[in-house]
Amino acid sequence: MTGTASLGNAVGAPPPEPAAPAQAVVTSDFEDGTTQGWSGRGSASVAVTADAAHDGAASLLVTGRTQAWNGASLDVTSAFEAGTTYGVDLWLRLATGAEPTDLRVSVQRDAGGSSIFDTVATVSATADAWVQVAAEYTMPAAAEATQLYVESTGSLTDFLLDGVVVTGEEVPPVQEDIPPLRDVLAGDFGIGVAIDARETTGASAQLLTRHFGQITAENAMKPESIQPTEGEFTFEAADALVAFAQQNDLRVYGHTLVWHSQTPEWFFARADGTPLTSSPEDQAILLGRMEAHITAMGERFGDAAWAWDVVNEAIDESQPDGLRRSRWYEVLGPDYLTHAFRFADAAFPDAQLFLNDYNTEFPAKREAMYRVVADLIADGVPIDGVGHQLHVNLTRPVAQVDATLARFAELGVAQAVTELDVSISRSADESLPTTPPERLVEQGYYYRDLFEVLRAHELASVTLWGLHDGRSWLRTWPIERPHEAPLAFDDRLQAKPAYWGIVDPGQLPHLPRAARVPAAAVELGPDAPTDPEWSLVPLTEVGASEAGTSTFGGRWDASRLTVLVRVADATPEGDDAVELFADGPVPYRVARDGTTTGEGSGAVVIERPDGTGYDVVAALPLTAAEPGASVPFDLRLTDASVGQVSWSDLSHTQETRPERRGALELSEEVPVVDVPLARVVPVVDGVVEAAWDGAVVVATGVQVEGTPGASADVRLLWSDGALHALAEVTDPEIDTSNSNAWEQDSVEIFLDPGNTKAGAYDPDDGQYRVSATGHVSISGDLEVIGDNLTSAATLTPTGYVVEASLVLDGAATSVLAGLELQVNDATDGARSSVRTWADPTGLSYQNTSRWGVARLAGRAVPACTSTVTDDVRGPLVISDGVTCLDGAEVRGPVLVRTGASLVARTAEIRGPLAVSRAGVVHLEDVRVSGPIAVSGAEVLRLDRADVRGPVGITGVSHLAIVSGSTIAGPLACWGNAATPTDDGVANVVRGPTFGQCAGF
DSSP states (O other): OOOOTTOOOOSOOOOOOOEOOOOOOEEEOOTSSSSTEEEEEEEEEEEEESSSSSSSHHHHHHHOOOTTOEEEEOOEEEEEHOTOOOEEEEEEEEOTTTEEEEEEEEEEEEEEEEEEEEEEEEEEOSSOEEEEEEEEEEOOOOOOOOOOEEEEESSOOOOEEEEEEEEEEOOOOOSSSSSOHHHHHHTTTTEEEEEOGGSOOOSHHHHHHHSSEEESSTTTTTTHHSBTTTTOOOOHHHHHHHHHHHHHHHHEEEEEEESSOOGGGGGOOOOSOOOSSSSSHHHOOOHHHHHHHHHHHHHHHTTTTSEEEEEEBBBOSSTSSSBBBOOOHHHGGGGHHHHHOOOOOOOOTEEEEEESSSTTSSSHHHHHHHHHHHHHHHOOOOOEEEEEEEEEEEEEEEHHHHHHHHHHHHHOOOOEEEEEEEOOOOTTTOSSSSSSHHHHHHHHHHHHHHHHHHTTEEEOOEESSSGGGGGGGGGTTOOOOOOOOSBBBBSSSBBBBHHHHHGGGGOOOOOEEEEEEOOOOOSSSSGGGGGGGGGSOEEEEEETTTTTEEEEEEEEEEEEEEEEEEEESSSTTTTTTEEESSSSEEEEEEETSOOOOSSSEEEEEEEEETEEEEEEEEEEOHHHHHHTTTTEEEEEETTOOOOOOOSSSSTTTTTOOOOGEEEEEEEEOOOEEEOOOOOOOOSSSSSSOGGTTTOOOEEOOEEEEESSSSSEEEEEEEEEEEEEEEEEEEESSOOSSSSSGGGGEEEEEETTTTOOOOOSTTTOEEEEEETTTTOOEEEOOOHHHOOOEEEEEEETEEEEEEEEEEOGGGGGGGGGEEEEEEEEEETEEEEEEEEEEEESOHHHHTTOOOOOOEETTTOOOOOSSEEOOOOOSEEEOOOOOOOEEEEEEEEEEEEEOOTEEEEEEEEOOOOOEEEEEEEEEESSOEEESOHHHHHEEEEEEESOESSOHHHHEEEEEEEEEEEOOOOOSOOOOOOOOOOOTTTTOOOOOOOOEETTTOOO
């Protein structure tokens, strides 16, 4: 559930344009004695009658109904436009003597050979009085034919219809005062659009020919459209599009010759209907059909198209050879691509021939496709280029697109963007109740960034997959999404921010910034800035100044929003301050000296010991908060020396322009699991052995797709350089029949070794999938992580076990790793359920920001950046990096400062050890002759240390272990995130123990 917290909703995007005045698009009063276009549906008959009327002297009588769907129908194809909201007003009454029943007003939309039925309204009708239907209906997507009709929910009684009035907006004319896309992009690449016959007439044709120089047939050239029955070709729809292109001087991009989808079943069956196999005889049949189809396309269209998608969507990165196990592959093997391109080269000798696919911006698919294309080129196959579909959304990093285009440029092949659209939905199953204006603005900036990348590469063409939002396939895939808006023009054929992102980004409205705030309670106090909660999610940059880069983060609970601000400002001055803006004009101001003004719930200010600035933790009152709610928010920092820095409103006018403030999205708390260090490293064999006895267990309890299905209890351990997982999956029916790895019964482990939660995958982030039968597929940068997984799977009476070991090299200096666990459940060859441990979005495969956190208990041995083996005369000051003392003796004090780490083995420190806000401090078999004073560290570990003085431990944010050590003086521990432990090995403390270490 989503909503708005009481601080108010985020604002900043421009308001939507006011709707045009409503006009009547359908009126039927039957006063002229005709049915006025209404006809019987199914077996029903319609006739005008004077026996009853709501207004006037006549109405329409519907009789002869033999099924509930039979009724009265009106063709409204020319009246109903995609994306337009219509007011439907009419009157209904049952025939004399009929028993009361429900009547329903519906719309039937026909497109692509299938029909979709939308309910407009249902009313209870009687024979005694007229009942009014007054409802709104939004046409979700364009259709080839549309009918408005009245039926019943079950009864077959006769009924009457009268006073039909349907109103809709008046569609404005195509804009003539904005630059044509084809002119703006003429120096970069050709710009095309996917169409069918609906775009070849009227305003749509006017928009098309003004802005685009190329067309792709959306469906008309696909195999099922061209040859639905073997040897019977239906070229008419494709012929009409080619003729339109030629009449308007438009290039044609052919799509597509060979595809696993939208290809008639007869291609892969014998004459008797039985499936083709990989036998030589069956291979000859399918090769003959492939050649005949491609040859017929060549004979028909010849040089009409400058390029063709010869093979579409052939890549499957989860397969060893990178190829989808389609019916083409099952019968012909991997050589089917070679045959297809050679047949196409003969049929279209002057055209450029492309291999086209989706998700090529993902690293694993990018590399799989790269290898396939490189092999085809090496084998002399006549492939000219690759097509990148680019069906993306606002969370897909454009940097991935840039990397893909750069990668394929190495091959020297032509490249085209073939099916571009940018969904404004956060996920494929989000159906927005309206089209949010702020997302359209965000989309405009996305198009800006994307086209900046596209212009930087040499591309043969870029094609938008639809002329306007109302014609987008995303309106109905994978669910009904009537307010999806992925293209450059809206349903009314008007330019959107997406258009201006391409043409002139300077015209885009201000884009308020947004950040996610997890749920958690952080207590105000001197330790608030170092609360371990802040380490779970990386802080957000406020902005940079001459003083450095300041950052912030937030947490929320039922009563307040708590914000941490790390201010970069090394020079304390009287006017230094942090101002927090919510929904009112007056900010909560926290001065550097700790004084506050405005409405807040308290604040603390702590100067950082390293002198780089100060930390502010401030609380704002919050009510009616829930996950998914949006809180308006902005930060403004005042540095008396360098001026102001703001997070969202860069003009620093928050008091007078609240619409420029950003938004904080409230989310669930960050799931955290403390993963113990393995006493014995498990053997990866799919067997639950004794090594797992000390593991922590988490469950995949978050349902993100489908209905509840298979789930797992997952045991976790870690050892030096590796994370170990053992998933015991409860799944009574094992199904790995689908050729798509993600649609098989499987376990997925997502690992972000440094817990960067960057959103887009970093090179060391990975998605590791192991099926119930042990098949492995990995997504991510395979050059970096391709060898990081060792796994095994075994079947059990109640399901299966997946055991895995994952390399943790990327977390060499971190005690935190981003982690997600997922169980895919397949039923009848399709994925029916997805359950995760942490991420509720279902987007873990492309976004790391909502994964949970694995806290590696005992992780205290980071990699050395410098090593000291010779004796040193102190003091030794460690101010950065990881310094290792290996058998060395330091004659004097040792100081470990902010962010630095110390690892000492078999060393001696002949003086005090002072630690302040350090990273990791690990002493193993080390003698310290003076006291140890720790005032802030991520991890502290004393293993078999001999300390000849007191030990004080405070401010350790993650893990403190004192194990098997001897301490001559008192041991005092306080203010640590977790109570220090002895890790199972007792210590000898000859003095008293205090605080968290009392009784140690």
